[in-house]
Amino acid sequence: xxxxxxxxxxxxxxxxxxxxxxxxxxxxxxxxxxxxxxxxxxxxxxxxxxxxxxxxxxxxxxxxxxxxxxxxxxxxxxxxxxxxxxxxxxxxxxxxxxxxxxxxxxxxxxxxxxxxxxxxxxxxxxxxxxxxxxxxxxxxxxxxxxxxxxxxxxxxxxxxxxxxxxxxxxxxxxxxxxxxxxxxxxxxxxxxxxxxxxxxxxxxxxxxxxxxxxxxxxxxxxxxxxxxxxxxxxxxxxxxxxxxxxxxxxxxxxxxxxxxxxxxxxxxxxxxxxxxxxxxxx
Amino acid sequence: xxxxxxxxxxxxxxxxxxxxxxxxxxxxxxxxxxxxxxxxxxxxxxxxxxxxxxxxxxxxxxxxxxxxxxxxxxxxxxxxxxxxxxxxxxxxxxxxxxxxxxxxxxxxxxxxxxxxxxxxxxxxxxxxxxxxxxxxxxxxxxxxxxxxxxxxxxxxxxxxxxxxxxxxxxxxxxxxxxxxxxxxxxxxxxxxxxxxxxxxxxxxxxxxxxxxxxxxxxxxxxxxxxxxxxxxxxxxxxxxxxxxxxxxxxxxxxxxxxxxxxxxxxxxxxxxxxxxxxxxx
Numbered sequence: 001x002x003x004x005x006x007x008x009x010x011x012x013x014x015x016x017x018x019x020x021x022x023x024x025x026x027x028x029x030x031x032x033x034x035x036x037x038x039x040x041x042x043x044x045x046x047x048x049x050x051x052x053x054x055x056x057x058x059x060x061x062x063x064x065x066x067x068x069x070x071x072x073x074x075x076x077x078x079x080x081x082x083x084x085x086x087x088x089x090x091x092x093x094x095x096x097x098x099x100x101x102x103x104x105x106x107x108x109x110x111x112x113x114x115x116x117x118x119x120x121x122x123x124x125x126x127x128x129x130x131x132x133x134x135x136x137x138x139x140x141x142x143x144x145x146x147x148x149x150x151x152x153x154x155x156x157x158x159x160x161x162x163x164x165x166x167x168x169x170x171x172x173x174x175x176x177x178x179x180x181x182x183x184x185x186x187x188x189x190x191x192x193x194x195x196x197x198x199x200x201x202x203x204x205x206x207x208x209x210x211x212x213x214x215x216x217x218x219x220x221x222x223x224x225x226x227x228x229x230x231x232x233x234x235x236x237x238x239x240x241x242x243x244x245x246x247x248x249x250x251x252x253x254x255x256x257x258x259x260x261x262x263x264x265x266x267x268x269x270x271x272x273x274x275x276x277x278x279x280x281x282x
Numbered sequence: 283x284x285x286x287x288x289x290x291x292x293x294x295x296x297x298x299x300x301x302x303x304x305x306x307x308x309x310x311x312x313x314x315x316x317x318x319x320x321x322x323x324x325x326x327x328x329x330x331x332x333x334x335x336x337x338x339x340x341x342x343x344x345x346x347x348x349x350x351x352x353x354x355x356x357x358x359x360x361x362x363x364x365x366x367x368x369x370x371x372x373x374x375x376x377x378x379x380x381x382x383x384x385x386x387x388x389x390x391x392x393x394x395x396x397x398x399x400x401x402x403x404x405x406x407x408x409x410x411x412x413x414x415x416x417x418x419x420x421x422x423x424x425x426x427x428x429x430x431x432x433x434x435x436x437x438x439x440x441x442x443x444x445x446x447x448x449x450x451x452x453x454x455x456x457x458x459x460x461x462x463x464x465x466x467x468x469x470x471x472x473x474x475x476x477x478x479x480x481x482x483x484x485x486x487x488x489x490x491x492x493x494x495x496x497x498x499x500x501x502x503x504x505x506x507x508x509x510x511x512x513x514x515x516x517x518x519x520x521x522x523x524x525x526x527x528x529x530x531x532x533x534x535x536x537x538x539x540x541x542x543x544x545x546x547x548x549x550x551x552x553x554x555x556x557x558x559x560x561x562x563x
Contacts, residue, residue: 002459003461007373007377007460010370010372010376010377011373011377011378012369013366013367013370014369014370014378014384014435015387016366016370016431017370017387017391017394017431017432018386018387018390020428021394023405023409024401024405027408027409028401028404028405028408030379031408078303079307080307081302081303082301082302082304082307083300083303083304085300085303086300086301090300090301099304099308101361101553103307104549105549106315108485108489108514108545108546108549109542109546110488110490110541110545111382112491112519112520112538113314113318113542114314116534117314117318119523120317120523120531146311146314150307150308150311151333153307177289177290179289179292180289180293200396204396206398207396207397207399207400207401208398209398209400210491210492210520211400213520234398234400234492237403237404237492237495238400238492238495241403241404242495242496246501254404256556257401257404260400260401261397261398261401262390262400264397265393268397269393272389272393
């Protein structure tokens with residue numbers, strides 16, 4: 001009797017996850033119907049965002065999300081791989097432990113703090129070097145890169161650490177240098193895991209709100225250069241959700257939220273189910 | 283240069299590059315931490331814990347409202363997320379095991395763990411704030427609770443699976459029903475792991491800002507009314523930091539410092555508990 005009740009409780013809780021996810025998709029879809037019906041494809045192909053005229057085109061936000069994430073990946077990936085190699089192969093065991101834990105702890109620092117630091121300390125530097133306002137895609141990309149770096153380095157290191165010692169030792173026995181072992185043994189062996197980890201970090205970066213809200217500028221124009229202020233999907237949501245006053249405005253924001261959810265769902269699913277699963281099987 | 287010498291030189295260059303990238307990463311991260319500590323500590327004083335928010339320029343302004351609001355929000359989120367997460371994890375590990383349903387739930391929950399938190403905020407806005415007609419602490423706590431569930435679920439599932447099957451069999455052999463076995467044998471065996479999961483889950487949602495922006499919103503005054511907008515450290519920090527007033531920005535840094543210490547503390551505590559648990563075995 002109690003056994004059955006307990007079982008049903010646990011099963012209901014587990015099913016609740018599926019229910020919530022389905023519910024999220026349904027709610028976001030239903031609320032964005034109005035915008036989709038009104039604008040059709042224009043919703044994602046036009047960049048005119050004029051709440052006073054009831055015109056909502058999200059191209060600038062979508063492009064802003066993609067470009068800032070791309071910039072962040074471009075900057076963070078090489079450094080993260082370097083850090084991961086350092087942590088798994090080069091560092092002295094004592095440093096490895098200490099540095100490894102501090103990287104993991106840094107991954108736990110709330111992203112709003114990275115954003116605050118960026119606004120007060122990093123934007124002025126960009127302004128001094130490149131001129132202009134300082135806020136914009138470049139600042140957002142760099143701060144995003146710094147923010148995802150610890151997470152990226154930690155998961156990439158974990159992927160590299162799955163290489164069996166015996167493979168590495170065999171390569172050393174054949175006279176390989178450390179770099180030979182890294183590039184010919186570890187990277188080929190852990191390839192799927194490394195790529196999966198990097199894409200997983202990408203999925204996080206796309207949805208990141210607070211690190212970039214401070215420095216993006218929230219201007220709905222497709223930028224001419226990476227120094228121009230622009231916007232991204234999460235930045236638009238964070239800035240405008242409490243300001244929306246018409247149902248079409250709300251509907252457009254829900255449409256953006258749905259777009260963002262689908263983008264990150266697809267990216268994370270590719271990372272987890274294609275690359276990381278393959279890595280586990282190997 | 284012989285082939286061997288060439289390889290040795292390339293090796294040195296590659297290792298140096300890798301070490302340099304580690305130093306670059308460390309440099310940036312210490313810069314951020316340094317700023318956080320310097321700015322945060324210089325902005326700390328007792329007024330912060332005594333006074334609530336005030337207009338810029340007032341000496342008697344503090345963060346009491348945000349600290350209490352944050353504690354209420356996290357407490358409520360924990361009350362939602364932890365039971366659901368632990369029960370769901372129990373189902374996966376003890377009943378579902380390798381069934382198709384269990385794997386689907388694990389996969390979906392894993393994706394949810396990395397899904398954008400601001401989208402959860404939008405969802406809660408639609409299902410809680412819109413029907414209620416106004417922002418509320420409930421909405422904020424529900425949003426944080428939803429974010430917490432997948433984290434707790436994952437660690438509970440993993441930790442329960444680490445409990446050896448022989449322990450369960452021994453309890454069954456004594457005639458214990460399954461729920462009893464789970465409650466008094468499996469949970470006990472996985473106690474440290476589950477606790478660590480809970481602490482990490484709290485640390486994770488404690489730093490969330492985005493899902494609170496339009497659920498619990500913000501308030502510059504002290505409140506414990508769960509039906510009203512509720513201030514939180516993170517949203518207060520965001521508002522103060524983006525304001526043009528120097529003294530508000532100072533308070534923003536103090537809030538950032540307090541929050542980071544809280545979250546780092548929870549992370550370290552979680553690790554210590556897990557480590558101590560492992561050692562005892």
